[in-house]
Amino acid sequence: xxxxxxxxxxxxxxxxxxxxxxxxxxxxxxxxxxxxxxxxxxxxxxxxxxxxxxxxxxxxxxxxxxxxxxxxxxxxxxxxxxxxxxxxxxxxxxxxxxxxxxxxxxxxxxxxxxxxxxxxxxxxxxxxxxxxxxxxxxxxxxxxxxxxxxxxxxxxxxxxxxxxxxxxxxxxxxxxxxxxxxxxxxxxxxxxxxxxxxxxxxxxxxxxxxxxxxxxxxxxxxxxxxxxxxxxxxxxxxxxxxxxxxxxxxxxxxxxxxxxxxxxxxxxxxxxxxxxxxxxxxxxxxxxxxxxxxxxxxxxxxxxxxxxxx
Amino acid sequence: xxxxxxxxxxxxxxxxxxxxxxxxxxxxxxxxxxxxxxxxxxxxxxxxxxxxxxxxxxxxxxxxxxxxxxxxxxxxxxxxxxxxxxxxxxxxxxxxxxxxxxxxxxxxxxxxxxxxxxxxxxxxxxxxxxxxxxxxxxxxxxxxxxxxxxxxxxxxxxxxxx
Numbered sequence: 001x002x003x004x005x006x007x008x009x010x011x012x013x014x015x016x017x018x019x020x021x022x023x024x025x026x027x028x029x030x031x032x033x034x035x036x037x038x039x040x041x042x043x044x045x046x047x048x049x050x051x052x053x054x055x056x057x058x059x060x061x062x063x064x065x066x067x068x069x070x071x072x073x074x075x076x077x078x079x080x081x082x083x084x085x086x087x088x089x090x091x092x093x094x095x096x097x098x099x100x101x102x103x104x105x106x107x108x109x110x111x112x113x114x115x116x117x118x119x120x121x122x123x124x125x126x127x128x129x130x131x132x133x134x135x136x137x138x139x140x141x142x143x144x145x146x147x148x149x150x151x152x153x154x155x156x157x158x159x160x161x162x163x164x165x166x167x168x169x170x171x172x173x174x175x176x177x178x179x180x181x182x183x184x185x186x187x188x189x190x191x192x193x194x195x196x197x198x199x200x201x202x203x204x205x206x207x208x209x210x211x212x213x214x215x216x217x218x219x220x221x222x223x224x225x226x227x228x229x230x231x232x233x234x235x236x237x238x239x240x241x242x243x244x245x246x247x248x249x250x251x252x253x254x255x256x257x258x259x260x261x262x263x264x265x266x267x268x269x270x271x272x273x274x275x276x277x278x279x280x281x282x283x284x285x286x287x288x289x290x291x292x293x294x295x296x297x298x299x300x301x302x303x304x305x306x307x308x309x310x
Numbered sequence: 311x312x313x314x315x316x317x318x319x320x321x322x323x324x325x326x327x328x329x330x331x332x333x334x335x336x337x338x339x340x341x342x343x344x345x346x347x348x349x350x351x352x353x354x355x356x357x358x359x360x361x362x363x364x365x366x367x368x369x370x371x372x373x374x375x376x377x378x379x380x381x382x383x384x385x386x387x388x389x390x391x392x393x394x395x396x397x398x399x400x401x402x403x404x405x406x407x408x409x410x411x412x413x414x415x416x417x418x419x420x421x422x423x424x425x426x427x428x429x430x431x432x433x434x435x436x437x438x439x440x441x442x443x444x445x446x447x448x449x450x451x452x453x454x455x456x457x458x459x460x461x462x463x464x465x466x467x468x469x470x471x472x
Contacts, residue, residue: 162333165376166341166444167424167437198378208378213437234440235338 142190143300150188152265154302155179157187160204169212169232169295170195175303176203184263186304192269192292193217193257194301205303209295210270211236219270220258224248227258228287230270236295238271240287249276249287265304321348321368329375339447343417345372347456349387350412353394354403365391379432386423390416406460414453421445 041048064072071079147154157179161172175181177200187194187207195209208215215232219240226247228240243249253273259266275288324344332341345368352361352368369387373380394412401408425441 161329163376164328164333164341164372165343166338166448167421167440168377170376170378206378212378213435213440214378214432231435233436 139190139300143302146188146190147302150265150302150304153305154188155181155305157181157205157301157303159298159301167234169209169215169234170198170206171209171298173205173207173301173303174203176201176205178202179303180305181205181303185306186264186268187301188268188304189293189298189301191294192271193264194293194295194298196263197303207301210291210293211238211295216241217264217270218258218260219255221247221249221273222254222256223250224253227260230255230289233288236291238289238291240273240289241284243285243287244283245278245285247285249273249285251276255289265306317348321371324348325371325375328372336451339444340451341448342452342455343372343420343448344452344455345369345383345387346390346417346420346452347413347459349390350394350409350416350456353391353416354398354401354409354412356391356395358395361395362388362391379428382424382427383420385427386420389423390419393419406457409460410453410457413456414449417449417452418445421448 143156147156155175157173157175159171160174163170173187181197181200183197183200185197187196193210195207195212195215197205198208199206209232210217210230211232211234213232213234215230215238217230218227219230220227221240221243224247226243226249228243228247230238231241233239240249240255251273255270255273257264257266257268257270269292271289271291273287274290275286277286279286324347328342328344336342348368349365352364355361356364365387366384369384370381372383372387377383394416403409421441422445425438428437428441
């Protein structure tokens with residue numbers, strides 16, 4: 001006869017006697033009857049079932065580990081059944097979340113939005129100001145470059161007004177008699193000739209633009225040295241008058257001030273020839289010039305402080 | 311007295327608009343001539359003596375704000391005033407359409423007078439092309455502004471042509 005003790009503490013108060021009868025093992029208590037064993041089982045059946053269930057589940061788990069990457073039929077069934085439900089619940093959850101996030105939670109968003117818009121406006125204004133400052137800097141740099149090149153003293157001025165009439169071409173600048181400006185003085189910009197001073201007040205002056213019909217500037221074609229007078233034609237076009245038919249004048253030629261007459265210094269750029277027309281008869285040819293200076297976008301100019309010889 | 315003050319204020323406003331606003335915001339052929347509205351108003355409603363003085367001053371004011379020919383518009387405005395004054399008693403001058411039409415015609419006449427005066431007294435070859443091409447657009451835009459001014463001054467008034 002062999003005597004074994006049971007697992008854990010289950011059989012601690014009891015002694016399981018295993019009798020070897022050749023075929024089977026039967027637990028027999030020593031000093032306890034069979035009815036006592038049944039009572040014991042009845043009394044502790046829950047614990048025993050729990051233990052067996054745990055053990056079974058562990059075994060099941062250990063067996064399932066071999067196929068852990070494959071869903072078994074139970075898992076597939078559960079997945080198939082729960083997925084639609086989970087999807088619906090998820091959609092409801094999203095809906096509720098959106099209501100919360102988009103409406104209830106946004107009670108202060110209007111204020112914040114307003115504040116952000118104001119901030120954007122301020123930043124945009126700063127951006128525009130910065131760009132404007134850069135552009136202005138470039139313009140002034142060019143103007144100062146011209147000021148250094150010119151052999152005579154100059155006075156920088158701002159364009160503060162335009163002509164109120166559609167058929168005259170004048171602008172008003174913020175320099176006048178108090179700044180040494182006098183009638184007849186030439187006015188130039190970084191790109192070239194602008195015109196000349198025609199009316200002077202104490203702190204402002206009017207400039208007759210080279211595109212006005214009353215304007216005339218002695219000029220020379222840079223390439224061929226052909227002479228003429230640049231007259232305004234209204235708009236932003238001028239013409240080279242008194243240029244004889246035989247003179248070598250071509251489209252694209254640059255026209256400069258000739259210095260004749262003493263109003264404008266010699267060599268200032270006026271414009272580019274855009275059209276040359278030589279008729280069969282007549283002494284002169286028709287020459288159109290596009291001024292280098294964009295009259296409609298003038299902002300800063302230089303008044304050449306030299307006395308006119310007119 | 312209050313009426314005169316209002317007119318002076320309107321003229322100041324017109325000068326500001328004419329000098330500082332329109333040249334920057336209106337393309338060249340469409341620069342209106344606000345002074346012509348006042349000249350037409352004076353021609354229809356003004357006193358002969360003071361209206362004439364006012365028209366002349368308005369023209370000179372216009373010459374001071376544009377061009378280099380001082381007196382050019384002074385003459386034109388006075389001429390237009392006299393023409394309007396001559397025919398005003400035959401017309402129903404309270405009519406808004408008449409006012410608008412008169413402003414248009416006066417603006418056109420002003421341009422033609424300017425052109426004639428320049429050609430006769432000054433050496434400005436080629437200016438006729440600029441003036442002739444700009445007269446009609448300027449007349450239209452000025453008439454449009456005259457219509458707006460009339461609507462503002464007497465918004466609910468019903469007019470009838472005489």
